[in-house]
Amino acid sequence: MTAPDTRRAIDAVWRIESARLIAGLARIVRDVGVAEDLAQDALVAALQQWPESGVPRNPGAWLMATAKHRAIDRWRRQERLGRKIEELGQDLEGERGGTPPDFDAVLEEVGDDLLRLIFTACHPVLSPEARVALTLRLLGGLTTEEIARAFLVPAPTIAQRIVRAKRTLNAAHVPFEVPEGAELTARLASVLEVIYLVFNEGYAATAGDDWLRPALCEEALRLGRILAELAPREPEVHGLVALMELQASRFRARTGPAGTPILLPDQDRTRWDYLLIRRGLAALQRAEKLGGALGPYTLQAAIAACHARARTAAETDWERIAALYDALSQLAPSPVVELNRAVALAMAFGPAAGLELVDALTAEPSLQGYHLLPSVRGDLLAKLGRRDEARGEFERAAALTQNIRERTMLLERAAACG
Amino acid sequence: MRFMLLMIPKGYEQAAPGAMPDAATVAAMGKYNESLQQAGVLLALDGLHPPSMGARVSFSGGKPKVIDGPFSEAKEVIGGYWLIQVRSKEEAIEWASRCPVGDDDAVIEVRQVQEFSDFPDDVQEAAAPADRQGPAGRGRSA
Numbered sequence: 408m409t410a411p412d413t414r415r416a417i418d419a420v421w422r423i424e425s426a427r428l429i430a431g432l433a434r435i436v437r438d439v440g441v442a443e444d445l446a447q448d449a450l451v452a453a454l455q456q457w458p459e460s461g462v463p464r465n466p467g468a469w470l471m472a473t474a475k476h477r478a479i480d481r482w483r484r485q486e487r488l489g490r491k492i493e494e495l496g497q498d499l500e501g502e503r504g505g506t507p508p509d510f511d512a513v514l515e516e517v518g519d520d521l522l523r524l525i526f527t528a529c530h531p532v533l534s535p536e537a538r539v540a541l542t543l544r545l546l547g548g549l550t551t552e553e554i555a556r557a558f559l560v561p562a563p564t565i566a567q568r569i570v571r572a573k574r575t576l577n578a579a580h581v582p583f584e585v586p587e588g589a590e591l592t593a594r595l596a597s598v599l600e601v602i603y604l605v606f607n608e609g610y611a612a613t614a615g616d617d618w619l620r621p622a623l624c625e626e627a628l629r630l631g632r633i634l635a636e637l638a639p640r641e642p643e644v645h646g647l648v649a650l651m652e653l654q655a656s657r658f659r660a661r662t663g664p665a666g667t668p669i670l671l672p673d674q675d676r677t678r679w680d681y682l683l684i685r686r687g688l689a690a691l692q693r694a695e696k697l698g699g700a701l702g703p704y705t706l707q708a709a710i711a712a713c714h715a716r717a718r719t720a721a722e723t724d725w726e727r728i729a730a731l732y733d734a735l736s737q738l739a740p741s742p743v744v745e746l747n748r749a750v751a752l753a754m755a756f757g758p759a760a761g762l763e764l765v766d767a768l769t770a771e772p773s774l775q776g777y778h779l780l781p782s783v784r785g786d787l788l789a790k791l792g793r794r795d796e797a798r799g800e801f802e803r804a805a806a807l808t809q810n811i812r813e814r815t816m817l818l819e820r821a822a823a824c825g
Numbered sequence: 826m827r828f829m830l831l832m833i834p835k836g837y838e839q840a841a842p843g844a845m846p847d848a849a850t851v852a853a854m855g856k857y858n859e860s861l862q863q864a865g866v867l868l869a870l871d872g873l874h875p876p877s878m879g880a881r882v883s884f885s886g887g888k889p890k891v892i893d894g895p896f897s898e899a900k901e902v903i904g905g906y907w908l909i910q911v912r913s914k915e916e917a918i919e920w921a922s923r924c925p926v927g928d929d930d931a932v933i934e935v936r937q938v939q940e941f942s943d944f945p946d947d948v949q950e951a952a953a954p955a956d957r958q959g960p961a962g963r964g965r966s967a
Contacts, residue, residue, distance in 0.1 A: 419915035423864065462919075518863070625910060632865035682868060682908075 413458045421450060424467045425548040430520035432474055437583050439527055439545060440573035448481075449474040521546075522585050522637045525630075529598040532579045537572040538601045540565050547626050557619040558608060598634070599647050599704060602627050606651050610658075614666040624655055635690070645694035646705030652687030653711035656680040667812055672720045684715045703739040706731055725755035742774045750783055758790040778807035782817060789824060798824035827868065827938035828917035830907040835930035838895065838902045840875035853925040861909060861920065872905040901932065908938070 425446060433442035449470040463469040528542045543549045543557075551569065555562040586594045609623025631648040638644050660678035663669055691712050694705045701709065710731045717723040732748035745768055753761025765784050774780045785800030801821035805814045846854070861867035876894035883890050896902075911917050914937065921933040 415913065415915045416919065419911075419913055419919045422912060422916055423919060622912070625912075629865035629910070633863065636863045636865075686868070 410458060414454075416462055417450075417453055417457055420453075420462060420466045422548050424470055425450075426524065426546045427467060427521055428470050428474065429545050430524040431471055432478075433524055433527070433583050434520045435475075436478070439524065439541075439576065439583070443545060443573075445474045445478050445481075446470070448477040452477070518637055519585070521633070523583050525598055525634065525637070526585055526594055527576065527581060527583055529594075529601045530576060530579075530581050531594070531597045532581060533572050533575055535600065535604060537568050537575070538597070539604055540568045541572045542601050542630070543605065543626070544569055546630060549626075553619055556617050557623050559620075595638070595641060595643065599643060602630050602634070603647060603651070603704075605630070606654075610654060614662060621658075624651070624658070627651060628655060635693075639693075640697060642694040642697040642699065643702040643704050645690045645697070646702055646708050649687045649690035649694060649708035650704055650711055652683045652690060653708060653715050656683035656687060656715065671714060676718065679715070687715065688712055700738075701734065703735060706735045706738065710735075723754070725751055729755045742768060742771045743777075745771075746774070746777075746780060746783060753787055753790075758787040762787045762791065776807060778804045778813070778817075780804075781807065785817075785820065789820070794824040797821075826912065826914075826917075827908060827910055827940070828914070829936045829938055830909065830917065830921050830924075831903050831934040831936065832905045832907075832924070833901045833932040833934060834904040834926075835932075837875055837904045838899045840877060842875065842878045844875055844877075850927060853927065857923065857925050858907075860923070861907065866909045866911055866920065867907065868910055869908040870906065873903060875904075876902050 428446045428449065429439065429442045432445050433439050436442055436445070452473050453466075453470065457463070524545060525542070528545050529538045533541065539558075540554055543554050544551070549557070551566045552562050555565045558565070585591070605623050606627035609621050609625070609627060612620035612623070628648070628651050631644070631651055635644050635648050656679050657671070657674060659680065660674040660676070661669055669675075687708065691705070691708050694708070695701070710728050713724050713728045713731070729748065729751040732744065732751050736744050736748055745764065749761040749764035749768070751761075752764060762784070765780070765787060768774055768780060769784070771780075781800040782804040785797045785804060788794075788797035788800060798821045801817050801824070805817035805821065808814050808817065858867065858870060861870075876896055876899065879894040881892045881894070881896060883892065909917060909920060911920065914935065917935050917937075921935050924931075924933055
């Protein structure tokens with residue numbers, strides 16, 4: 408292997424092993440920052456030794472053992488962490504002289520540690536941006552530069568965000584553990600929020616963007632799938648995975664050749680990824696099988712599933728979608744959800760049904776600058792033959808949108824009202 | 826990036842119809858598949874019945890000819906595949922290297938899946954159905 412080949416091979420091993428390595432070390436040293444430093448030490452050792460010795464048979468075990476030895480060396484020089492040396496010594500004692508740990512047992516421990524790491528990196532004491540940066544770093548194995556490029560933010564900003572996040576966790580004495588009972592549900596919401604934030608950032612990427620941006624969708628999906636295996640009895644985890652798989656299934660259909668956006672009703676459904684749809688529907692089923700009322704992610708996934716199951720736009724089960732939006736508006740009400748509910752009602756029961764709800768929303772303060780409100784209202788008015796009013800709404804919507812192509816489309820619709 | 830890991834077990838070209846791997850192999854593969862699942866990289870996988878239960882449709886000058894398996898000239902045949910989502914070819918290779926093939930000989934071929942966006946624009950256009958209109962401007966989310 409050439410030197411660049413080996414470097415890439417080591418990078419690949421790092422992608423696979425780093426989160427588990429950091430998680431296992433964090434359990435021992437109770438500090439994710441120190442755990443990451445130790446893991447980095449092990450990576451440096453790998454970069455020095457593996458080009459000659461080759462990648463070991465069990466790279467994860469090699470990295471863990473190396474990290475622990477490095478830790479002992481480090482802390483002989485830093486007595487204030489002397490207590491940790493004892494813990495490490497005890498830990499190493501068990502492995503020295505014996506056969507390598509049973510892979511199954513290691514897998515189980517690692518699962519718990521990984522879950523602890525996820526909950527810690529996504530702790531609500533951190534801001535959402537800090538949680539995202541820390542999660543992508545510790546669980547995604549992304550470098551500071553990669554995170555910065557993905558989020559269109561300068562690298563030093565991300566570096567500072569991560570440093571401060573670790574400091575905040577320490578200052579708040581956040582324990583390295585998985586929360587239980589009622590706390591688990593609340594903390595889980597924080598984790599799911601981070602993963603979905605990453606996904607949405609990736610989904611918003613347009614053609615010509617740095618490839619790292621759409622790759623965020625894959626990263627979010629990976630994290631979601633990992634979490635689904637670690638917390639299989641949490642329905643909202645499967646709900647979020649389902650939602651992401653189903654949205655990702657439309658990725659290829661949502662832009663035309665020149666990068667023009669194509670809306671859901673007009674998408675070429677042969678371009679949908681049916682593997683992802685199958686996976687999304689399977690994840691949704693897992694969520695539903697766990698019983699109980701459907702949570703917000705699962706509801707959104709169920710709505711996406713209605714679209715996914717329709718072979719053509721005309722076959723869409725709008726009544727079911729309207730019912731799901733009803734449930735979502737009870738659980739996680741927002742003006743945007745209400746607007747989507749209005750659209751579904753109109754598709755299911757006719758434009759007048761939707762217009763009733765939209766009219767009520769025109770007074771909603773948070774929707775005042777939102778171009779989709781007059782756009783939807785215009786559409787419904789046009790369908791009811793109220794062309795003059797429709798034209799006014801489309802013109803109002805065109806004035807509110809920043810997007811040039813959308814503005815053109817809306818002005819075309821205004822003109823078509825005669 | 827998506828990769829297909831094609832399992833090419835030695836001797837599978839001669840396997841009798843209905844041949845199945847033994848319990849130990851199945852257990853080991855099960856653990857491996859689980860590790861792919863737990864890493865969040867597994868998209869799909871399947872095992873394939875041996876060629877003795879299959880057929881080949883060969884084309885010569887556009888004319889198809891059907892031959893039932895087994896195929897005497899075939900030295901390597903596919904026994905199964907994994908479809909995984911990873912960030913690099915090296916990551917796919919690392920996963921392939923971890924497959925527990927035991928004492929038997931085997932080859933795992935690692936092949937990248939073509940994404941539609943890999944194709945040039947004219948091919949993408951050609952693949953679009955004739956009646957696709959383009960954005961109708963209803964102003965709703967994609």
